[in-house]
Amino acid sequence: MARELNTGAAINEAIAIAMRTDPDVILMGEDVAGGGDRSKEGTEEMGGVLGTTRGLVGEFGMNRVRDTPIAEMGLIGTAVGAAATGLRPVAELMFMDFLGTSLDPLLNQASKLRYMFGGKVKVPLTVRTVSGAGMQAAAQHSQSLYWMTTGIPGLKTVIPSNPADAKGLLLASIRDDDPVIFCEAKGILNLVGEVPEEDYEIPLGVANVVREGTDVSLVAFGATVSTAMKAAKALEGAGTSAEVIDLRSLSPIDETAILTSLEKTGRMVIIDESTPRCSIARDIAAVCVDKGFDFLNAPVKCVTAPHTPVPFSAVLEQAFLPSAQDVLDAVGEMG
């Protein structure tokens, strides 16, 4: 039987492989080693707030695995500068909500240096960040802000849906010569699946058809892929054949895969765990209307969170998140 890992362990393995195969790859962020100072006997490192990077400082040392102060703008900005001058940093932004305290280096520097300098510099930076709801982390530790980074030209935004993809997409992101925001959705961190042991990359910008179908397209990414799969199984019982597309990458985005599926099914539902305004879901809906109008046999449906902050109580949080039932309801409304 093939080896199984959870997503966190797959991410850890991807970073270790990237660091073994390229001395320019460094890891930096708040608690990425996390104490366990080698001079303080009887202590062990935390390896990040969720333990994702545990063990890496032991293998690669403190020159390449750096705990930073809790200063997101400084740590991300320094990573941008390091990327522009010859390193290939993997910087951890502990939660995606902390974009608020780190934004300038991403919005005005990493994304624009190459363009502003007429193509004479590259910024091979990967920012790993935990996104999304599902851990009762409440309004400031649960947002899915990939729509913000996707909207910034010069950045790439990647979001895996399972452990094997997380490993392959992260290796591709680290080795990519452009700045990549790599979203680790809370909903998939504890997901367990088969993960190949070798060094492999999954190309950015290529969607994955995870389930073939003929009657309706369910476009999902990150944690909503499993929501879409649940809905697809339920639809099957009701005699509707659903196709599920895992985008894997939001920028670049695989419009061809989306439109090819729409042409086949004539009906489109996009499932996005972020809030609806200016969202990826509505962005894709616009693409379907603009470029796939003749394929459409029903209105495009967006299943998203409501336009609210993320609530704390588990009952409220589950109500906030898009569910398989929400998808079934949307399909039902299409007639």
Added chain:
Amino acid sequence: MDLSRETLIEVYRRMRTIRSFEENLQALVAAGKVGGFMHLYAGEEAIAVGVCMQLTDADLVGSTHRGHGHCIAKGVDVKAMMAELFGRATGTNKGKGGSMHIADVDKGMMGANGIVGGGIPLITGAALTAQVKGTDSLAVGFFGDGATNQGQFHESLTMAANWKLPVVYVCENNGFGEFTPTEFVVPVKDIVERAKSYSMRAVIADGMDFFDVYEKMGEAKALALAGEGPTLLECKTYRFYGHYVGDPTPYRNKEEAEDWIQNRDPLDIFERKATEAGILTTDDLREVDGDVEQLMREAVEEAEQAPMPSVDDVLTDVYVRY
């Protein structure tokens, strides 16, 4: 004075080139030939040149919105700079950056920056690269007094001090953040006081005196490269033409401005010291003035005649691969 005649000629050439570049630009903007936001470095020449004469192409500098002087001091081609400001395809940035983003990474000039304080973490990252790779490159971050109120300044200096990065932070304290006097918005008398909270070495230099800046930069460089950590080098200076081209400067005292401009011009101070030491003559300096004038004439003529970028270039250089 232990600098050679050749070195001092080069110092003066760079300072005069900066002054002349900025004076030409001012006229070009007034004539409507050059557009965009433009912040002139005139008055602060001794800092850029005093710092950069201690550097090589392998050393990296990060700059500010007032970045032309840093470019020239770091050895960036003046004609390519002028072409950039004219928005031409032959510019340093292929016409895509302009004044606030002018850069030449091959010369170690990592870019002007339109965000106040935005260049500070970038140059700190350049120092991190040098430390991780074990090279002997030095990183130098230029910024103004206003930037020292930014979080990016404090966050970067905290990290650099913790890690003893090979970086020198050069604060050009020109007394104003845009139009607001520094003392209205900065609670410390001297910017160097801020270094105490990072246990960072801090030194004040006379930013109008090349020799003072050069000497103190040399010490800071040696310490940084020896693993002794960064220095915050505060250079006291003044903007001769205000914040931007066309700034009517109603916010500054006329006598104060006249005193700086008439009595503390860094080119005059340099000329006096270099000639009194008997190393350079006024004839040497006037010859450089003539060379620089000729260079500027050519730079402007060539920039005016250079091709505009192709409109297709809007779409290029966003990503390496997409």
